[in-house]
Amino acid sequence: MTKPRQPVITILTAPGEAEPPGTDAIRARAEVRQAWDEDSLRQTLPGTDIMMVTDFRTEALAAAWPAADRLRWIHATSAGVDALMFPALIDSDVVVTNARGIFDRTIAEYVLCTILMFAKDFPGSLRLQQAHRWQHRDTERAEGQRVLVVGAGSIGRQIGRLVRAIGLEAHGIARNARATDPDFAAVHGNDQLFDQLAIADFVVIAAPLTPQTQGLFDQKAFAAMKPGARLINIGRGPIVNTQDLIKALDAGQIAGAALDVFEEEPVPSDHPLWDREDVIMTAHMAGDFIGWKRALTDQFLKNLDGWQHDGTLFNRVDKALGYAGSH
Amino acid sequence: MTKPRQPVITILTAPGEAEPPGTDAIRARAEVRQAWDEDSLRQTLPGTDIMMVTDFRTEALAAAWPAADRLRWIHATSAGVDALMFPALIDSDVVVTNARGIFDRTIAEYVLCTILMFAKDFPGSLRLQQAHRWQHRDTERAEGQRVLVVGAGSIGRQIGRLVRAIGLEAHGIARNARATDPDFAAVHGNDQLFDQLAIADFVVIAAPLTPQTQGLFDQKAFAAMKPGARLINIGRGPIVNTQDLIKALDAGQIAGAALDVFEEEPVPSDHPLWDREDVIMTAHMAGDFIGWKRALTDQFLKNLDGWQHDGTLFNRVDKALGYAGSH
Numbered sequence: 001m002t003k004p005r006q007p008v009i010t011i012l013t014a015p016g017e018a019e020p021p022g023t024d025a026i027r028a029r030a031e032v033r034q035a036w037d038e039d040s041l042r043q044t045l046p047g048t049d050i051m052m053v054t055d056f057r058t059e060a061l062a063a064a065w066p067a068a069d070r071l072r073w074i075h076a077t078s079a080g081v082d083a084l085m086f087p088a089l090i091d092s093d094v095v096v097t098n099a100r101g102i103f104d105r106t107i108a109e110y111v112l113c114t115i116l117m118f119a120k121d122f123p124g125s126l127r128l129q130q131a132h133r134w135q136h137r138d139t140e141r142a143e144g145q146r147v148l149v150v151g152a153g154s155i156g157r158q159i160g161r162l163v164r165a166i167g168l169e170a171h172g173i174a175r176n177a178r179a180t181d182p183d184f185a186a187v188h189g190n191d192q193l194f195d196q197l198a199i200a201d202f203v204v205i206a207a208p209l210t211p212q213t214q215g216l217f218d219q220k221a222f223a224a225m226k227p228g229a230r231l232i233n234i235g236r237g238p239i240v241n242t243q244d245l246i247k248a249l250d251a252g253q254i255a256g257a258a259l260d261v262f263e264e265e266p267v268p269s270d271h272p273l274w275d276r277e278d279v280i281m282t283a284h285m286a287g288d289f290i291g292w293k294r295a296l297t298d299q300f301l302k303n304l305d306g307w308q309h310d311g312t313l314f315n316r317v318d319k320a321l322g323y324a325g326s327h
Numbered sequence: 328m329t330k331p332r333q334p335v336i337t338i339l340t341a342p343g344e345a346e347p348p349g350t351d352a353i354r355a356r357a358e359v360r361q362a363w364d365e366d367s368l369r370q371t372l373p374g375t376d377i378m379m380v381t382d383f384r385t386e387a388l389a390a391a392w393p394a395a396d397r398l399r400w401i402h403a404t405s406a407g408v409d410a411l412m413f414p415a416l417i418d419s420d421v422v423v424t425n426a427r428g429i430f431d432r433t434i435a436e437y438v439l440c441t442i443l444m445f446a447k448d449f450p451g452s453l454r455l456q457q458a459h460r461w462q463h464r465d466t467e468r469a470e471g472q473r474v475l476v477v478g479a480g481s482i483g484r485q486i487g488r489l490v491r492a493i494g495l496e497a498h499g500i501a502r503n504a505r506a507t508d509p510d511f512a513a514v515h516g517n518d519q520l521f522d523q524l525a526i527a528d529f530v531v532i533a534a535p536l537t538p539q540t541q542g543l544f545d546q547k548a549f550a551a552m553k554p555g556a557r558l559i560n561i562g563r564g565p566i567v568n569t570q571d572l573i574k575a576l577d578a579g580q581i582a583g584a585a586l587d588v589f590e591e592e593p594v595p596s597d598h599p600l601w602d603r604e605d606v607i608m609t610a611h612m613a614g615d616f617i618g619w620k621r622a623l624t625d626q627f628l629k630n631l632d633g634w635q636h637d638g639t640l641f642n643r644v645d646k647a648l649g650y651a652g653s654h
Contacts, residue, residue: 109443109470132597
């Protein structure tokens, strides 16, 4: 028996990023190459069968694309694949898979935490603590408040499950409306977004970045929201128009925002968002639990099992939609 | 028919505190008097049938006690009744009731929020935000972490329910161990406290202040805890020895504390706790949702219904125990 030819796998990281933990386990089953920018990618792409892309912001692949001569599968170690949705890749036969599932639970925990922090005014308490000030306030009961999750994919569903588990009312927005749903009181169609924005206490963006969602939260959307409502964005930064968000906060159209993702990342140090007391900011880390990078490699290896066994792959991205879709 | 004599109800507030919202509804059914200190209480107690005590820190009642000549029932609008457990009242036939139930849900929401804030390092994120610093960190998955709730009364049970609902493991400590329990994976007896402290990721104090719990969390208890564990106190301040807590934090015996109650309240502005980055402080407000004071009056009125109808009262405090006990 001849051993079948080992696949060539190129790992595309961000410049300066270390190779993912667990790469040795990939190396045991494949020829592994590394790239970090357009130039190194042009060197490594010829002969590459599979790519594992850990840099969710990369523009290098689109630039180096013509050098791909036998590429069949690209795995993104992120939930969002927006950086990979360039026309040449969409039009090709190359299969794209993503990290669907890995971040669901921890992102939902993050979202639940920000909802409760807003309800209990913990940002205010932490500021008072820094000022050594004892100041009692009455705060909100979270129970029964209405949460609208925009994007009912695997992350959005986990958010619905968690907030419902402790007695909040979760509604979803998705392509297709569903009157009955295991994770939401109801899932409403995209055309119901503005009606639903008007009655939600918390609006959570858990949608992929696509041409349809880019800038979706603009002046008009904020004007449709309840004055006391809070926005939570754990999807992608460009879904929110930051300048419109700031205007809406200033005008009292909404009451606060918790943002893990931003139009520009890292957020520049002179950005006006940092100083806002009505905004909670984190550094694109909502889902990144201790051990997440190894978990991503393990998920890729599991997919590689199927690919090497009979060519099947899970978490396939629907390139027409730009995300993994429901399955 | 002669109208039965209206009861005389004295409301004991903190000095300078306004009369509780809903007092007019009490006035419709009783002669209402107000007191706020020992002197005013000596004036109002003679002839008083019922007291409603809104100041959970009061020492006035113990001092003015000899002036009570027909007092039959004291209702405390708080969960903790420690300030009322003075010998003359304990030895008397006067029934004491409390606000059991009113704060359960919102205190449990507060506790869940602090658990998630520790897991996700939100205090760190808020400090980084103030410094305009973008700094990614990997944080904890809350799922599966072990929560020990010391005190399995109505508040402790609601905490157990909430944390279990989102996949944490809740254990209780109570007078009587119970292998099966609806709200906890298990309830362990007081004699198991130190064994349980050794394996809990989060320790929540939801116990009443009694001679048995005063200073229960001292050097020895902290030494028994897991080095990475966090303490959450929503019970009463004096259950924790503050100096020992600070030493345990400094020594790395435990990793953090969220405190809503303190040995001295308000906490003096020069207290060393304020500046600690491993401590989250709030101003004895964990349960105080918007509308809580009216809810307390409504609960008293409901109890007054039973008292006026056939003399029955709910939420009776077991004066030998110093809290409402299980029922």
